[in-house]
Every structure is written in C-alpha cells, then in structure tokens.
Amino acid sequence: MSGLLQPPVEPSGALPAEPAGSAGSLGMTTGYLGATAATAVAAASRAKPTATVWRLLLRRTAFWVGAGIVLFWIVCAIFGHAFAPYSPLTQQLLFTNAAPSSAHWFGTDGLGRDVLSRVITGSRDILIITPLATILGTILGTILGLAMGYFGGVFDLIAGRIVEAFLALPIVIIAFLFIVALGPSTGTLIIVIGLVFTPLIARTVRAAAQVERQQDYVAASRLFGEGPVRVMFSEILPNVVPAILVEFTVRLGYAIFAVATLSFLGFGITPPTPDWGADIYANYIGLLSGYWWQTLFPALAIASLVIAVILIADSIEQVLAS
C-alpha cells in the first residue's frame, strides 16, 4: 500500500498506520486505533468491480499456490478417510515408533498408528472449526465496528475500552480460560474463537467506517431521512466490504494458529480423533528418543495450511489495494 493512500491520522494520542494484515493476532496489538491500511484498501477498491478483482487475483502465482494447498487439504478433509492407506485409529502394537518406510511413508506413532493416515485425516476438524469461527467473529465484529465507527462518542469510548481490555490478553489465554469453563468441544471452540476475534475485527471495521462516515454520501443519506441502522448496513457496509474481506482471510490464518495451539495444549480437539496439534502434543516427548517423524509431519501440515491461507490473504490485499 502506498502511504499516499493513507487517510489522515486520527486525532488521538495513539499512533496510526498498522498494516491491515498485521492488525493484532494472538493478543498482539498496537494501539487500539489501527488498521489504517484496511481503510486504504476500502478507499482504493471502491471503484473496482468483482470481475476485475477476480481477473487480477488469478494472475498471481501466490494466489494459485495458496489456493492449491488449501484445496488439497479440503479434499483430504472430505475424502481422506477413503484414500488414506490405513485407518487413522488402528493400532499396531507390534509396530510402534517405526521409522518411515515403504509400508508407512511417514512412519508410525507410539501406538503403532500410521502417521501419514493421521496427517491426511487430521485436516477435517480444523477445516470445519476455523472457517465457522472466523465467520462468526467477522459478523459480530462487523456489527460492533460499524456501530462504534458510526456513533462514536461515549459508546465508542466505552466499547473501545472493553475491546482494549480484551486485547491486553493473549488470545490463547482468553480462549483456554473459557474452554476450561465450558469443556472442549467443536461448538465451544467455534464460539470461543469467534468471540475472541470479534474485538480484533471490530477494530479494523471501526477504522474503515470512521473514514466512510466523513463521506458526502453518508451525510446525503442522513439528510434523506435514513435511520442509523440503514445508513450503517446499506450505505457504509458495502464500502467497507473489501477491508472486511482482507481482515477475514488474515484472521482465518490466525484461527488455524489458535485452534492448532489449543489442540496442542489439550484444550481443542481431543484424542484419539486425528488432529495435527493434538498429535504433536501426544508425541513430542518422542523427539528426545529421535522419533522425529511423529511430530515433524503434522507440524509441516499445519505450517503448509497457514502459509497457504496467508498467501491467499496477501494476494487479495495486494489486488484490492493496487
């Protein structure tokens, strides 16, 4: 993004200019007034029709690579149980901790389960939880952010403080506090991660909505007698959609980060269901005995998925901001 595109700094003690992509992840944030780039995206992409965006997107190698990897894992999640060489749950107790071989390409784990099969089928739960959680967080965050940006004043101040207080804690810690309370389940994970993402997304949407509010069309529609809800959702929302889209894809990457981390800590997907994070936790002690294949392959699976999502997110941001 070019600095020229950036709207004026907001008049407050906090500093501006945080790239949209980096707008706070696991509790990492800059001051509450951030996400200037998101507004740049919003401003730059206003005149761009969807077809053009797609055409530009498909020209990018990074987008193709990212989309290819994500598609691969989606296929594994849906059909993995059909084409995995073994059942991910079958234990061969005479064949534990076996190194990679032609029979077991990725070796076997401490219970003699085939690591390749567990890596293939382990994509399912994480690919169900993360999109749903991100969608939930995006919807709630958009509503909150629009309201904060539109109304401003005391409402913005109070909501802003609450958002800030949540941002002071690393997401993983808030999430596991609530998961300990509610008990780990797929539903809990979706709700908790969605709620934890809400303030982060609200912050971006608020910044974008504040810029939009200054535009003439908003004043015009208010003079026309449109109520606040209508102005927010029919007038402002369509113009901040690009910023929300960028935020959504980046957030998706962090949702994978969060779910994998919670599973690793034992607060996410529970054994024996194959899951990358939980499998790494179950086997990382084996690293000391040299059984690297039990943890390395699930680790590479997680890394490939998050990097793929980030490649897509970055492509979208580049296209929208160009």
Place this chain on the structure above:
Amino acid sequence: MATFLLRRLGLMILTLWILSLIVFFAGQILPGDPARATLGPFAAPSAVKALDAQLGVNRPLLTRYLSWIGGLLHGNLGTSYEYRSAVEPFVRAALINSIKLALLAFVIVVPLAIIGGVIAALYAGRAADRVISVAGLALSTVPEFVSGVVLIVIFGVELKVLPVTASAGANASDFQQFRHLILPAIPLVLVLFGYIARMARAGTIEALNSDYTRTAILKGLPRWTAIRRHVLRNSLLPTITVIATQTGYLIGGLVVVETLFNYQGLGNLIFQAAVHKDFAMLEAGVLIIGAVYVLATLIADLLLTWLNPRLRLGGAE
C-alpha cells in the same frame, strides 16, 4: 502535555479495571468446586465445606470480588488453592524466568525486524519487499510449537548442537542457561518478526512519501543521507509502539513455548493453574500479563512523546 499524560494514565487504569472484571468473572464461571478439586473425590463433605470456608469461596460474588481487588491493591495476589500458600512467590519466580526468555527473543528480533522492514520499504513492491513481507506474515501465523518442533528436530536431534530443554538445572552457569534459552527463543522471534518488520516498513514508506523527504531529495541531499537523517528518524517512531505492545504477547504467549521446552515461566504457570483449576493462581497470572501489556503501552506512549517534539510541545491531542 500534562493533560495528555493524565488522560493516558486514566485510560490505563480504566483498562486495568475492566481487565480485572473480565479475569475475575471468567474465573468464577469455571466449573467445579476448588476445595473438591484440591481434596479429591473421596474427601468427606465436611472437609470440603471447611476448606471452602477457609478459601472464602462460599461468600457472595460481589464480596469476593471486592476482597480480591482490595487484596490486589495491597499487593496481595491471593492464596493458591493447590499449594495453599501465597500465590506471589510462584508468580514472581515465573515472571522472572519469562522475562529472561522474552528479553533474549527481543534482543534478537528487534534489530533484525527493523532492518528487514526498512529494506522492504526501500524496495517497496519489488522482489526483496515481497519476500520479506510475505515471509514475515507467513511466519507470524505459524504456531510456535510448529516451528519449535522443526527447530528441535534440526538442531537438537539431527545436529545435536543445542539443548532441547529450556532449563539448565539449578546450579548451571549463566552461560549454560543462556545456551538452553536459544532454541526456545527462536519460535518467538519468528512470530514477532513479521509484526515489527511490517510496522517498520509501513512507517518508512509513509516517511519516504512525505513532503519533508521530497524537499530533502530535491535540495540535493544524497539519497542515503536523506534516508538516514529524515526518513529513519520519523519512520521508526510507530515501530516503538508495536515493539512495546508485543511485550504483552511475549510474556503471555509463552504458554506454548514454555510447555514445549518445559520451562517454568508465567505461561507455564497459567497453563498448569488452568489444568489444576487453581483459580487464584490463574487470576493472578492472567492479571499480571494484562498489567505488563498495559504498562508497556504506557511506556511506549511516554517514549514517543519524549522522542517526538510535535507531541511533546503540545501540537497533538
């Protein structure tokens, strides 16, 4: 200037207070009876009741909140349900350990990330920029335990050059302890690099596009002199904010690294407290992290005000 500081201080106290509410009530909705959890399923109901009374968990919610917050204001962090002794020594020891690890990560990441960000900005849109920006963003989304596992496999298991546990033992020398902390610090460095580099890049690009830089170039200053004197001075200011706010993450987000490398820090303390339902310990640990974050933000604000004459002389706010 004074009103600006007072305002920041007021906002900080407000944030801390809301944080204490969140932490306290999150702790209260956790299921299970602390006395029952401590004494085990076979303890007599009368013993459970007595311990509940001793721990004070059978009092009304508001009373408990007020006595908890009152204790905090007097520097009393509460009594651990699990160890039945004051939480404070545990939290203090863990905090010191975490600070050591966090400090090492900072010392490595800050110069690297600033250099990376500035290079990306100077070559904005070109290959070097794309590589630094995308790699930084991608690395910041790879969970620490994933990069940690890869590092352990490479340096601990295959090359055998670095120890794979974070604690060197009680009577290890400082140098040995330092060697043990290198591997755990790298996953933190990888996650932080992307954030700080992105901020340094954005700040530098903004300064490069400014009128004062254009003036400096037009009046014939050599490119590097202009960059050094005019661009970097201004561009690194916002980076300070992002570095400061990462402290909160560093102290808290250590949960994963400290678990993977078996290190007795604050993250590990909170994790263990959550597993054992030791609410007093959990609340104290989480609140400390929040306080560190809020404090770091305030320090960043003060530092910025001091470094930036426009803010110091009351132009802003």
